Amino acid sequence: MARKITIEPVTRVEGHGKVTIHLDDNNNVAQSRLHIVEFRGFERFVQGRPYWEAPVLVQRLCGICPVSHHLAAAKAMDVIVGAGTGDGLTPTGEKMRRLMHYGQTFQSHTLHFFHLCSPDLLFGVDADPAIRNVIGVALEHKDLAVQAVMMRKFGQEIIRATAGKKIHGTGAIPGGINKSLSDEERDEFLKGADPLNIDKMISWAQAAVDLFKDFHSKNKDMIDNFAVFPSNHLSLVRKDGALDLYHGVLRAVDSEGKKILNDVDYQDYYNHIGEEVKNWSYMKFPYLKSIGKKDGWYTVGPLARLNTCDFIPTPLAQKEFEQYKAYTNGKPNNMSMHMHWARLIENLHAAEMIKELLNDKDIQGKNLVTKGKKVNEGVGLLEAPRGTLFHHYKINEQDQIVMANLIVSTTNNNEPMNRAVTHVAKSVFTGKPEITEGMMNSVEVAIRAYDPCLSCATHALGEMPLEVSMFDARGDIIDVKRK
Amino acid sequence: MRNRVLVYGYGNPGRQDDGLGPALAALIERERLAGVVTDSNYQLQVEDALAVSESDTVIFVDAAVSGEEPFSFTELEPANEITFTTHSVSPASVLALCHEMYGIAARAYVLAIRGYGWEFMEKLTPVAEKNLEQAYQFLKDKISDIISASDTMTLN
Numbered sequence: 001m002a003r004k005i006t007i008e009p010v011t012r013v014e015g016h017g018k019v020t021i022h023l024d025d026n027n028n029v030a031q032s033r034l035h036i037v038e039f040r041g042f043e044r045f046v047q048g049r050p051y052w053e054a055p056v057l058v059q060r061l062c063g064i065c066p067v068s069h070h071l072a073a074a075k076a077m078d079v080i081v082g083a084g085t086g087d088g089l090t091p092t093g094e095k096m097r098r099l100m101h102y103g104q105t106f107q108s109h110t111l112h113f114f115h116l117c118s119p120d121l122l123f124g125v126d127a128d129p130a131i132r133n134v135i136g137v138a139l140e141h142k143d144l145a146v147q148a149v150m151m152r153k154f155g156q157e158i159i160r161a162t163a164g165k166k167i168h169g170t171g172a173i174p175g176g177i178n179k180s181l182s183d184e185e186r187d188e189f190l191k192g193a194d195p196l197n198i199d200k201m202i203s204w205a206q207a208a209v210d211l212f213k214d215f216h217s218k219n220k221d222m223i224d225n226f227a228v229f230p231s232n233h234l235s236l237v238r239k240d241g242a243l244d245l246y247h248g249v250l251r252a253v254d255s256e257g258k259k260i261l262n263d264v265d266y267q268d269y270y271n272h273i274g275e276e277v278k279n280w281s282y283m284k285f286p287y288l289k290s291i292g293k294k295d296g297w298y299t300v301g302p303l304a305r306l307n308t309c310d311f312i313p314t315p316l317a318q319k320e321f322e323q324y325k326a327y328t329n330g331k332p333n334n335m336s337m338h339m340h341w342a343r344l345i346e347n348l349h350a351a352e353m354i355k356e357l358l359n360d361k362d363i364q365g366k367n368l369v370t371k372g373k374k375v376n377e378g379v380g381l382l383e384a385p386r387g388t389l390f391h392h393y394k395i396n397e398q399d400q401i402v403m404a405n406l407i408v409s410t411t412n413n414n415e416p417m418n419r420a421v422t423h424v425a426k427s428v429f430t431g432k433p434e435i436t437e438g439m440m441n442s443v444e445v446a447i448r449a450y451d452p453c454l455s456c457a458t459h460a461l462g463e464m465p466l467e468v469s470m471f472d473a474r475g476d477i478i479d480v481k482r483k
Numbered sequence: 484m485r486n487r488v489l490v491y492g493y494g495n496p497g498r499q500d501d502g503l504g505p506a507l508a509a510l511i512e513r514e515r516l517a518g519v520v521t522d523s524n525y526q527l528q529v530e531d532a533l534a535v536s537e538s539d540t541v542i543f544v545d546a547a548v549s550g551e552e553p554f555s556f557t558e559l560e561p562a563n564e565i566t567f568t569t570h571s572v573s574p575a576s577v578l579a580l581c582h583e584m585y586g587i588a589a590r591a592y593v594l595a596i597r598g599y600g601w602e603f604m605e606k607l608t609p610v611a612e613k614n615l616e617q618a619y620q621f622l623k624d625k626i627s628d629i630i631s632a633s634d635t636m637t638l639n
Contacts, residue, residue, distance in 0.1 A: 042603060045603040059497065060497025060498060060603055066525065111528065111529065130563065134529060134572070134576070134580070135563045135576060135579050135583060136563075138580050138583035138584050142583065142584055145529075145580070148529065149529055149530045149533050149580075150530075150533075152529060152530040156530065166523065166524050166525075167495075167496065167505060167523055167524060167525060168497065
């Protein structure tokens, strides 16, 4: 009897995600799919609005990474106001934006480590879910939990100082920034009372990398063999090949490390990236046009970024990068669980970048905005915590937006997330007559490595947690489990 | 010095009635009540346990997609409510984190204001506006009661 198993996580106001696993008559996995309901109406919503509103408007998209959308839209508007394609801002304008971006990355990566990764590391992925969670960490490892909260708070305060406020920040404007950092703000971040200063943040970020490495050394079989599959990898890199989360050129490598997109200007990304529509998913499937729809899909995010870049331009993170790369003999890393390792190295890099920027006198400059000859089209890209984020706009003679196209990190990772789920489903569901907690958790772990955005633009009471439903061949539900 | 009351409104003001929480927090902030602090964010997160630990009483204010009109007000107990992603933490989990990390059991309430529209607009629906006004009047009285009760306990 063929069956369909549905894992249905969170429902929000306009969307939700679910996993369907199709079993054949012999209980073998025939097919598995991750469905994420992506709200696409926003691209129509901004049409008709004046272009200078975009950096603030786009923060309505997402309650978890509004800074990434704010900065990507601002970068696109830089092009439109004639401030160049990423290298035309004043030093103060660019460095304040970078400080905002690395502050966002630091608090986001910290949250992922504390909330999703550390429970698995500290308690093991097979531990009781009632313990293996963020509150379990607080109960059993209070020092680590308090560290994570202070790291989050530090990153949030960097955002507040650069973006102006926590909700709907206004810091980045077309052509630059609307404020620089005061002496008091800079000194507070550099020399604030322990632990809220950057040196403590760097030491804690280093400790988090060490924690992962210790877990890895004791659990190599699980970490190295969970959801491993060959993938292409795409990200921005600095023109000299360095890791750069704010600006650069687009580079992609295949699973063996061969460059398949060689440092191209992202202003014409549409010549290189296509978006395929599939009838079973609301979310598009991006691919490299030079490779084609079938094999041109790619991974974005921390794993991809450390596969595409040549080096990391801060000393502590570079040292960790060298160890990380040596583990795969310099070849691209295709192990899904190593996403956590890569993320923690990036977090260390973000902390080091914050210190470097705070010590740069340009961060307190007064020349904030650049403008030039206006054009009617602009593209803004950056590396959001979860991966490459594309914003593309066209305006008319009346300065109104007439076209917007956004490719968010979760969309870029659509195919690799499906591959990860399929890989895990085949290894744990095959031949099993029942859904167990452990099977559900394995699928969750695979998805959580990517931390996809499940329509998080709104939050309201009344949401539903994880649900697993099992259907028989006629489509009738024969089992439902909720978490 | 500890705060007497923290009013924490959360939600996305760019999504119509999802902004009810931050809107009420802003109204309370304008009152400049002694011992009362306010905060707002898109969603609750783990670091909010620190803010809760610094207050005797916390009132979480959120929009509700269903339930009582114009609002409901309920006392909250700490609970280990696990979410699938990093994208939000429940008020009960924030309380639990506060208790585990800082050893503080703050008294907490949820004020859930009924909302109706969730589109890309920075404007409440007319009915939600009315619900907000009623919740605002209720909360001012409730805060006054909480502070009076606290003063009485201190005197005793």
